[in-house]
Every structure is written in C-alpha cells, then in structure tokens.
Amino acid sequence: MLRVGSAVACMACRNLVSPNMGVRFRMPLQKLHPLSRAIHHRYNASANPPHRSAARHFTSMSRLPMQPPKPPPGSHGGWRYQQHRNFWMLRLASRLLKLRYIVLGSAVGGGYTAKKTYEEWKDMLPDMSEYNWVIPDFFWELSKHIDLDKLTKVLPELEEIAKLLPELPDFDKIGENVTFLKSILFTGVGSKGASGQSLLLEAPGDTPVKSATEAPVTSTPEASGKQFKKSSDKEKVDQLQEELLRTQMKYQRMLERLEKENKELRKVVLQKDEKGIHQRKVKKSLIDMYSEVLDILSDFDSNYNTQDHLPRVVVVGDQSAGKTSVLEMIAQARIFPRGSGEMMTRSPVKVTLSEGPHHVAMFKDSSREFDLGKEEDLAALRHEIELRMRKSVKEGQSVSPETISLSVKGPGIQRMVLVDLPGVISTVTAGMAADTKETIFSISKNYMQNPNAIILCIQDGSVDAERSIVTDLVSQMDPQGKRTIFVLTKVDLAEKNLASPNRIQQIVEGKLFPMKALGYFAVVTGKGSAGESIDSIKDYEEDFFQNSRLLRDGMLKAHQVTTKNLSLAVSDCFWKMVRESVEQQADAFKASRFNLETEWKNNYPRLRELDRNELFEKAKNEILDEVISLSQVTPKHWEAILQKKLWERVSTHVIENIYLPAAQTMNSGTFNTTVDIKLKQWTDKQLPHKALEVAWETLQEEFARFMAEYRGKDQDDIFDKLKEAVKDESIKRHKWNETAMDSLRVIQHNTLEDRSITDKPQWDAAIQFMEETLQARLKDTDSVINDMAGPDWKQRWMSWTNRSPEQHIRNETKKELERLLKLHEDHTAYLANDEVTTVRKNLEGRGVDVEPVLIKDTWHQLYRRHFLQKALQHCNMCRRGFYYYQRHFVDSELECNDVVLFWRIQRMLLITANTLRQQLINTEVRRLEKNVKEVLEDFGEDNERKVHLITGRRVQLAEDLKKVREIQEKLEAFIEALHKEK
Numbered sequence: 005m006l007r008v009g010s011a012v013a014c015m016a017c018r019n020l021v022s023p024n025m026g027v028r029f030r031m032p033l034q035k036l037h038p039l040s041r042a043i044h045h046r047y048n049a050s051a052n053p054p055h056r057s058a059a060r061h062f063t064s065m066s067r068l069p070m071q072p073p074k075p076p077p078g079s080h081g082g083w084r085y086q087q088h089r090n091f092w093m094l095r096l097a098s099r100l101l102k103l104r105y106i107v108l109g110s111a112v113g114g115g116y117t118a119k120k121t122y123e124e125w126k127d128m129l130p131d132m133s134e135y136n137w138v139i140p141d142f143f144w145e146l147s148k149h150i151d152l153d154k155l156t157k158v159l160p161e162l163e164e165i166a167k168l169l170p171e172l173p174d175f176d177k178i179g180e181n182v183t184f185l186k187s188i189l190f191t192g193v194g195s196k197g198a199s200g201q202s203l204l205l206e207a208p209g210d211t212p213v214k215s216a217t218e219a220p221v222t223s224t225p226e227a228s229g230k231q232f233k234k235s236s237d238k239e240k241v242d243q244l245q246e247e248l249l250r251t252q253m254k255y256q257r258m259l260e261r262l263e264k265e266n267k268e269l270r271k272v273v274l275q276k277d278e279k280g281i282h283q284r285k286v287k288k289s290l291i292d293m294y295s296e297v298l299d300i301l302s303d304f305d306s307n308y309n310t311q312d313h314l315p316r317v318v319v320v321g322d323q324s325a326g327k328t329s330v331l332e333m334i335a336q337a338r339i340f341p342r343g344s345g346e347m348m349t350r351s352p353v354k355v356t357l358s359e360g361p362h363h364v365a366m367f368k369d370s371s372r373e374f375d376l377g378k379e380e381d382l383a384a385l386r387h388e389i390e391l392r393m394r395k396s397v398k399e400g401q402s403v404s405p406e407t408i409s410l411s412v413k414g415p416g417i418q419r420m421v422l423v424d425l426p427g428v429i430s431t432v433t434a435g436m437a438a439d440t441k442e443t444i445f446s447i448s449k450n451y452m453q454n455p456n457a458i459i460l461c462i463q464d465g466s467v468d469a470e471r472s473i474v475t476d477l478v479s480q481m482d483p484q485g486k487r488t489i490f491v492l493t494k495v496d497l498a499e500k501n502l503a504s505p506n507r508i509q510q511i512v513e514g515k516l517f518p519m520k521a522l523g524y525f526a527v528v529t530g531k532g533s534a535g536e537s538i539d540s541i542k543d544y545e546e547d548f549f550q551n552s553r554l555l556r557d558g559m560l561k562a563h564q565v566t567t568k569n570l571s572l573a574v575s576d577c578f579w580k581m582v583r584e585s586v587e588q589q590a591d592a593f594k595a596s597r598f599n600l601e602t603e604w605k606n607n608y609p610r611l612r613e614l615d616r617n618e619l620f621e622k623a624k625n626e627i628l629d630e631v632i633s634l635s636q637v638t639p640k641h642w643e644a645i646l647q648k649k650l651w652e653r654v655s656t657h658v659i660e661n662i663y664l665p666a667a668q669t670m671n672s673g674t675f676n677t678t679v680d681i682k683l684k685q686w687t688d689k690q691l692p693h694k695a696l697e698v699a700w701e702t703l704q705e706e707f708a709r710f711m712a713e714y715r716g717k718d719q720d721d722i723f724d725k726l727k728e729a730v731k732d733e734s735i736k737r738h739k740w741n742e743t744a745m746d747s748l749r750v751i752q753h754n755t756l757e758d759r760s761i762t763d764k765p766q767w768d769a770a771i772q773f774m775e776e777t778l779q780a781r782l783k784d785t786d787s788v789i790n791d792m793a794g795p796d797w798k799q800r801w802m803s804w805t806n807r808s809p810e811q812h813i814r815n816e817t818k819k820e821l822e823r824l825l826k827l828h829e830d831h832t833a834y835l836a837n838d839e840v841t842t843v844r845k846n847l848e849g850r851g852v853d854v855e856p857v858l859i860k861d862t863w864h865q866l867y868r869r870h871f872l873q874k875a876l877q878h879c880n881m882c883r884r885g886f887y888y889y890q891r892h893f894v895d896s897e898l899e900c901n902d903v904v905l906f907w908r909i910q911r912m913l914l915i916t917a918n919t920l921r922q923q924l925i926n927t928e929v930r931r932l933e934k935n936v937k938e939v940l941e942d943f944g945e946d947n948e949r950k951v952h953l954i955t956g957r958r959v960q961l962a963e964d965l966k967k968v969r970e971i972q973e974k975l976e977a978f979i980e981a982l983h984k985e986k
Contacts, residue, residue: 290985291419293978294582295356295411298421299368300971302354302407314589315581316354316421317574318451321462322474323427326493329529330462331355331424333567334574335412336538337376339365340424341390350393351404352447353424360413367392368409376414402440405447418575422460423451428474445477452481456585458577459488461521465508466497475517485520487581489574495526495565496548509559522577525570526560542568583982590975597968604961613962616954623723623954624940627730630710631933637706639921645706646917650698657686658909659781663902664868667875668833672901679905683756692749699920700740703928707731726953730943734935741931744923751919755912759904767886770907774879777906782872789865793818816852817843817862825870833871835863879903 294314301312321327328340328349335357341348363376365385374385389408396406403426426444437443452459461478463469482488492498492511499508510516512524528548530541545566554560563569604613614622666678711727761767794811795803807815820843825831835843840856847854882900889900943949 289358289360289419290978290981291356291358291421292411293974293981295354295409295421297971297974297978298354299409300967300974302409313454313456313585313592315456315458315578315585316423316451316454317458317460317578318448318454319422319424319460319462320448320452320474320478321427322464322472323429325427325462325464325474326529327424327427327462330460330491330493330527330567330570331422333527333529333538333541334418334422334571336414336417337363337365337412338382338536338538339376339385339389339410339412341386341393348390349424349426350402351396351426352407352451353389354407354409355422355424356409356411357417357422358411358413358419359415359417361415363412363414365410365412368411376412400437401443402435402437403443403447405443405450418571420575420578425451428477430473448477449481452478455487456581456589457487458574458581460574461488461490461519463490463492463511463517464494465492465511465526466494466501469507469511469516472517475519479517479519483520485514485522487577488519488521489570489577490514490517490519490521490524491570492524492526493529495552495554496528496531499552499554506559508554512560512564523573524564525573526554526565527567527570529567586975586979586982590972590979593968593972593975597965597972600961600965600968604965608958608961611958613965615962615966616950616959619722619954619959619962620726620944620950622720623726624944626723627711627727627936627940628933631707631936634707634710634932635925635929639925642702642921642924643914643917645702646699646920647913649702650695650916651913653694653698654691655777657690659777662686663905664833664871666905667871667902672899675901679901683908684753687749687753687756691752692745695748695752695916695920696740696742696745699924699928703924703932704735707735707932722954722956722959725955726943729949729953730936730939733939734932737935737939738928738932741923741927744919748916748919752912752916755915756908758911759908761886761889761904761907764886766907767889767903768883770903770910771879771883773910774903774906775876778872778876778879782869782876785865785869785872789818789869792862792865813852813854814858814862816847816850817854817859818866820846821859821863821866825866829870831867833867835860875902 298312298314298316301314319327319331328342332338332340335355340353365374365376366372367388374381376382376385389410392408393404396404396408398404407423425448428444428448429441432438432440451457459478459482461474463472463475478488490511492508495508507516508526512526514521514524528541528545530536530544549555549560549565552560555562555565662679662682666675666682669675669678708731711731761770792811793815794807795805799805800807824839824843840859843859844854844856879902882903885900885903889904943953
C-alpha cells in the first residue's frame with residue numbers, strides 16, 4: 005500500500021511528494037519519542053526520507069535513528085517538480101535493492117559472528133536489550149558515505165528490474181505519468197487503494213488533507229484531462245502500487261526473520277548467564293526491581309497517607325470484551341481462567357512481564373515455577389489463579405480489591421507491569437452481590453485515578469459502540485486522553501458482521517467514542533476457541549490483516565494492527581512514563597520519610613522503632629514467660645484458692661438442703677440418717693461437677709491475673725489488647741480433662757463417709773468452721789429482715805428516712821411473730837394454719853391488713869434467724885464436747901452431731917482441693933501453655949488480626965517509617981539501574 009506524508013515506501017514516491025500536501029513540518033521525526041513515532045506518525049508529517057518510515061510501522065524497530073532530512077531542491081523552501089530523463093527507473097531499482105542487500109549482508113554477518121565463542125564476540129556486541137546491534141546506528145547514514153552511482157553499476161540491473169516490474173515504462177512518457185500520479189495522490193481520484201484518506205496522515209493540530217469526498221485539491225486542467233483519457237496509465241499505477249506493497253511485505257518478512265534470530269540469540273545468552281558460565285554476577289532485572297516497589301506499595305495499610313502514583317498499565321474494559329485475551333497475547337501464554345459469558349476476573353491481577361531464557365510464571369509469595377510451554381503447568385496455573393481469586397473474595401461479595409501478583413518471563417516479551425481489572429458490568433445478575441457493580445467501578449477508579457497510570461481501554465468491536473460502558477468511565481478519569489491507549493478487539497467479527505465498515509475507521513480515528521486517546525489499535529485475539537494456542541492466534545491475526553480489506557482500503561494503518569505492535573507501543577509508553585515520573589515519586593517518599601522521622605524523634609525519643617511484627621514477637625515472648633510462671637504457683641496457694649472457691653460454690657446447698665432440714669429433727673439418729681442420705685445424693689449428682697467447674701474457673705482467674713499483672717517499667721500497654729485476645733482464645737480452646745471425674749467422685753464419697761474425728765485440734769477446727777459459716781448466714785438473714793421491716797427509729801431520726809407502706813406492714817407482722825417465738829422457743833420451722841389466722845386477726849385488730857403469704861415469708865426469715873442464733877449457742881457449748889464424743893457418752897443435753905457434719909464437709913473440701921491441685925499442676929497448666937503457643941502461632945500468621953490487636957499511632961508510625969525507607973531504597977536502586985541502562 006502506498007503512503008505519502010510521514011511514510012513513503014520507495015525512492016520514486018519520494019520524488020512524487022509535493023509541497024502542497026497541506027502538512028506542516030513542525031518537528032523532525034527522529035527527535036520524537038519512539039512511541040510518538042509509532043502512534044502519532046499518522047498525524048505528524050515528517051521531513052525524513054519516506055522510504056524508511058513505512059517499514060518501521062510493521063516492525064518493533066521503532067528506536068532506530070532516522071536519517072537527517074536533506075534540503076529540498078528549488079527556491080523559497082519548496083519542492084519543485086523536475087523531470088529526470090537520465091534513467092531514473094534504474095536509480096529507483098537501485099534504491100529499492102540497496103536496503104535488501106544491506107539487510108541480507110547484516111544477516112550473513114550476524115550468522116558468522118554467532119559461530120565465534122562468547123568471549124570473542126562479547127565485546128563486539130552492544131547491549132542485548134536493544135535492537136540496534138542488529139542494524140547499527142550508521143545504517144541510515146550509508147547514503148552519505150557510499151556512492152550510489154557506483155553501487156548501481158555493480159548491481160544486476162536487468163534481471164532484478166525484470167522481477168520487480170513486469171514491463172518497463174516508456175521513458176518518453178515519464179513526465180506525463182508522474183503528473184498523472186501526482187494528481188491521483190492529491191485528489192484521491194482512482195482506485196480505492198489510492199484514496200487520499202488512506203495515503204495521507206494527519207498530525208494533531210495541523211490541517212488534515214481532505215479526501216475526494218470532502219474538498220479535493222485539483223491539479224492543472226491539462227493534467228486532469230490526460231488522467232481520464234488514458235486508462236492504461238491508471239492500470240500501470242495500480243500495478244506499481246501493488247508491487248510496492250509486495251516489496252514492503254517482503255522486507256517485513258525479512259525483518260521478522262531477523263527479529264526471530266535475535267530472540268533465539270538473546271535466549272542463548274540469557275541461558276548462559278543463568279548457568280553461571282560468566283563470572284559476572286547476574287543482577288535482578290530492571291522490571292523486577294520496579295515490580296517489587298509496586299508490591300510493597302500494595303501491602304501498605306489503608307490509612308497510609310502517601311498516594312501511590314507510580315506508573316503501571318491498567319487494563320479496563322467491558323465484561324467479555326477481550327481484556328484477558330489481549331493480556332495473554334502480550335504475555336504469549338494462555339495463563340488466565342476462561343469462561344463463556346461469566347465473570348472470571350474477580351480481583352485485580354498484577355502481571356509483571358520481563359525477558360528471560362525460559363517461558364515461566366511465578367507468584368510473588370511462592371517459589372514454584374510454572375512452565376508455560378507445558379499444557380499441564382498452564383492448567384495448574386489457571387487453577388491456582390482461580391483459587392486465589394475465590395479465596396480473596398469475602399463472604400457476601402462477588403469481587404475483591406485484593407491484588408494477586410504474578411510474574412511472567414520469556415524470550416522476546418516486552419517489559420512492563422500490567423494490572424488486569426474485573427470487567428465493567430451494567431447489570432447485577434442472579435448470584436452476584438448487590439454492590440458488585442459499584443465495587444467494580446470503585447476498584448477501576450482507584451487504579452485509573454493514578455495520574456501516571458497508563459489506561460489500556462479494551463473495546464469489543466463486534467458489538468454496537470452504544471453498548472460500551474467503560475469508555476465513559478475512561479473519559480472521566482482521563483478527559484484529555486494523555487495516558488489512554490484504545491484497543492479494538494474482535495475486528496474479524498466486526499468486519500464480517502458490520503454493515504458499514506466505515507464505523508471501524510471512525511473508531512480507530514477517535515471520531516465515534518466520546519473519549520480521547522494517545523493511539524488506537526485494532527487486534528484479533530483468535531477465533532473464540534478455548535483450546536487455541538498463542539502461535540495459532542498470531543498466525544490467524546497476521547493472515548487476517550494481510551487479507552483484510554480494512555487494511556487494503558486504507559481504513560486501518562499498518563502500525564495500528566496486531567497485538568505485537570500494540571505491545572511495543574504500550575511498553576514504550578510505560579517506560580516513558582516511568583522515566584518521567586519515578587524520580588519525582590522518589591523525592592515524594594524522601595520528603596515523607598523526613599516528616600515521619602521528625603515525628604518519631606519528637607514523640608517517642610526513648611523507644612526503638614519496632615514495627616508491628618517486631619512488637620508481636622516481643623509480646624509473644626512476654627506472654628510465654630507469664631504462662632510458664634503459672635506453673636510456679638505453690639501447692640499451698642492452689643489448695644487455699646480451690647478450697648475457698650469450692651465452699652463458696654456449695655455452702656448454700658450444704659446449709660439450706662442438708663444441715664437445716666436435718667437439724668429440725670428431735671434426735672441424733674434421725675439427724676445422722678437424713679445427713680447421710682442427702683450427702684450421698686449430692687456426691688453422686690452434683691459435687692464432682694461443681695468441683696471441676698471451680699478448678700477450671702480458678703485456672704482461668706490465675707491465668708488472667710498473671711497476664712494482667714504489672715511487670716515493672718518495661719511493661720508496655722500496647723500489648724493489652726493482644727494479651728486479652730490470647731487469654732480469651734486460649735481459654736476458649738482449652739477442654740478440661742474430665743476422665744478424673746469418676747475417681748474424684750469416689751474420693752469425695754469415701755471422705756464424707758468418715759465420721760471419726762481423731763484429735764482435739766480437728767474438733768476445734770470444725771467448731772470454728774461451723775461458727776464462721778453460721779455467723780455469715782445470720783448476718784445475711786439480719787440484712788434481709790432489716791430490708792423487709794425498713795429503718796428502725798434510730799435510722800429514721802439520724803438519716804431522715806421513713807418506712808414504706810409495705811415495710812410498715814412487714815414491721816408490724818415481724819413484731820407479732822417475734823411475740824410468738826418468745827412464747828414457743830422450740831417451735832417448728834413452719835406455722836400452722838390456725839397460727840396464721842391468729843396472727844392475721846391480731847394485726848387486723850391494730851388496723852393492719854395482711855395476707856397469709858406475707859406472714860409465712862416473714863416467719864421464714866424470723867425463724868431462720870432464731871434457729872441460727874440457737875445453733876451458735878449450741879456450737880459454743882460443744883467446744884467442751886470432744887471428751888464426750890471420744891468416749892461415746894450419751895448426754896441428751898450435749899449432742900454435737902452438727903459439729904461432726906461440718907467436720908466431714910471441711911475434710912471433703914480439703915481433700916478435693918488437694919486432688920484438683922494435682923490435676924491442675926500435672927495436666928491442665930501444661931495443656932494451657934500448649935494452647936497459648938498455638939494461639940500465638942495462629943495470630944502470627946493472621947496479619948489482619950495483628951493489625952487489629954496491635955494498634956496505636958506509635959505502631960503505625962514505625963510501620964510507615966520502615967516501608968517508606970524500604971521503598972525509597974528500592975526506588976533509588978531502580979533509578980540508578982535505569983540510568984545505567986540508558
């Protein structure tokens with residue numbers, strides 16, 4: 005296809021260029037960035053020799069220097085047409101064949117050089133990361149040093165010219181042909197391949213050259229007349245154009261073969277470096293260093309203030325638009341999970357692409373390498389990515405903002421960092437969370453609002469443009485289109501299905517969608533089959549564009565098609581953005597580091613900068629020390645605590661259900677029988693369980709006391725939440741060993757069966773235990789009676805309080821019942837019905853109306869106090885009763901069976917406490933220590949829990965300082981390596 009403007013395919017077309025094209029020469033093309041030459045050259049008409057530009061757009065060799073423009077002939081800075089009748093066609097053939105032989109010569113020279121050992125040709129080759137070693141910088145300067153006339157004499161002129169041109173033109177009519185061809189180029193009249201819109205390129209801000217359908221630029225009337233009279237001349241021009249296209253494709257294939265050879269050679273060199281053949285140390289690649297910085301930034305806490313403005317390529321698009329397929333073509337492997345019509349990308353996937361000797365993939369947090377050349381490894385990689393996505397999605401959600409980091413290495417892969425985002429949807433379907441649409445928009449905006457992020461906008465070309473959602477989102481985030489690259493996918497389906505192919509041309513020219521972009525690309529990502537390989541997709545893509553009428557008719561430009569050209573353009577744009585912004589970001593982190601260090605110096609001058617992990621390790625050691633000290637508690641302390649707590653738990657049952665019912669009997673035989681029966685029932689059903697509950701609660705309280713105990717000035721209150729959580733979780737996991745319950749029941753039963761008090765100290769201890777118990781109960785009973793009757797006269801006068809009506813009634817009832825007790829001191833525990841009626845009538849006679857239930861409740865408390873007072877008097881009398889007990893004297897006035905009962909209870913408490921203490925020290929404390937260690941290990945692996953438990957400005961400040969220092973150091977190392985590479 006013939007190009008005029010910024011790219012002309014041959015010397016003859018260079019001579020056909022007119023100064024009246026309507027294109028302004030603002031900046032030499034060689035001064036522009038390679039991406040600008042790859043994307044913008046359809047807008048910038050360059051003054052460079054056009055016979056090189058057209059070939060560049062088909063290849064990745066966009067960094068080669070351009071030949072300086074030669075001054076145009078003629079005066080006033082214009083190009084004047086001059087007819088050359090001195091065999092200009094031979095000069096044309098020589099110019100066409102010059103590039104061919106030079107490239108072939110370079111290939112032969114490269115093959116000869118490759119046969120040498122590495123030590124010999126290592127110094128001859130420049131940096132293998134650039135393509136300039138294949139075609140040196142002086143390649144385009146050969147015309148200054150080589151006499152083209154002499155070279156023309158050496159070339160086989162007739163044979164080559166016969167191959168290139170089927171028939172030689174009439175040199176007498178050259179002037180007429182040239183005039184006719186210029187008219188065709190500038191007016192757009194003729195075949196579709198020669199339309200002005202397909203041949204001329206526009207530059208931003210310049211006046212575009214109008215096509216024949218707009219405002220045609222007419223030539224002289226004589227030339228126009230000759231154009232339409234001679235149809236044979238038109239056919240010759242068409243043949244010349246087709247021959248130029250074939251020649252261009254031939255050079256394209258040659259360059260692709262050289263690039264393939266270059267890739268294989270680089271692979272060999274990288275393999276030798278990897279095996280350590282050379283003594284130099286293999287350093288981390290530049291893109292890997294940059295990816296590490298991005299990984300550290302992604303691990304920052306959400307409340308970190310510094311924004312992440314480092315460049316990366318953000319891939320956005322509608323669901324099922326082909327985002328993942330484009331990424332796989334760039335990565336040269338089918339690495340992502342695939343599905344038909346369903347959401348597969350559920351969380352952002354950061355893919356770091358770099359060059360390496362082997363085509364492998366690896367996750368950031370894993371050491372396993374997936375060989376992308378093996379189908380089983382590819383399937384395992386896709387499965388692992390899907391598992392990680394599902395794991396990152398929390399319950400009740402459909403997508404997650406958590407980033408999965410993956411690196412892909414391989415020969416010939418362009419170096420860049422891409423982030424594949426979930427596809428933008430317009431409707432939340434069944435099975436999705438209600439906020440799925442908003443979450444996807446939020447994630448996409450979060451990545452795209454980075455002012456240095458390159459937005460790779462993917463649009464499905466097979467659907468109506470009006471159905472697109474992502475273009476509005478991209479236009480909001482980048483309204484000027486300064487960092488957006490638009491990619492139209494499924495062009496094969498678009499060409500097949502669309503009734504108006506001109507819509508594709510409008511899309512790639514940026515005239516259809518309400519958004520702007522740096523460049524527009526059209527790609528084909530296969531036939532839609534999940535089993536297609538990358539090589540088959542590449543072949544299908546190349547075949548499609550070579551035979552597509554979109555390219556043949558000029559609707560698409562050669563540099564705008566194939567994922568290969570897309571990856572080159574994106575890589576160039578990415579590294580341009582990195583070079584422009586990375587130093588500024590490094591300065592921002594340097595300033596943040598200074599501010600954080602100043603804050604720490606002023607607020608925590610005597611503390612070390614310990615981050616959250618270091619603080620957790622310190623707290624872990626403290627907690628383990630405290631748990632170990634729990635085993636150092638003395639047996640005496642354990643038994644005292646257990647005995648006290650056990651009696652507090654069972655005292656009510658012993659007094660209310662055993663002692664008081666038995667004491668109501670009139671003789672010792674009935675008392676002992678009642679006591680034995682009730683003790684046996686209690687031991688079989690309740691006592692062992694109560695004892696184990698008391699032991700477990702005692703262990704918890706002691707553990708909590710040791711955890712909360714102040715250990716001196718080194719104690720840090722920042723660990724309080726962590727210690728509390730460890731204590732609660734350890735106790736929750738601890739299960740008491742209840743296998744000893746049966747043996748404990750037997751021990752308690754045997755202890756309570758014993759009635760033999762062997763010595764006087766045991767007797768006295770039992771009496772003291774009984775007195776303390778009864779006095780405590782009497783005190784509680786007096787308190788209840790006082791609350792029922794209200795304040796007495798002293799309290800009313802001194803405290804200015806009065807009785808309530810209910811208290812007044814109860815006080816009158818209390819007085820009446822006290823008179824009854826004075827008359828009958830040996831009264832039973834219950835009032836008879838006639839006694840209740842008598843008390844009620846007596847109260848009614850004094851004007852107090854009372855219910856029988858209230859009389860019985862008041863009597864219960866009064867009789868209880870009366871009984872406890874008599875029991876205390878009896879206990880005091882039994883102090884001298886051990887002599888009668890020891891000799892089994894029967895004395896009706898001194899029966900001390902209640903003292904024996906309390907001795908049995910006291911001895912049972914002592915032996916039970918001793919048994920539980922042994923179980924605690926020998927078994928339960930060690931099991932608790934093991935639980936604490938397991939809990940600490942689990943907390944150490946759960947970063948979210950650590951963040952929740954170890955909080956505070958000091959922790960956050962130390963975390964920020966550590967990460968800012970790490971980022972700054974890695975950025976400085978990256979910048980240094982970047983400068984060395986330049």
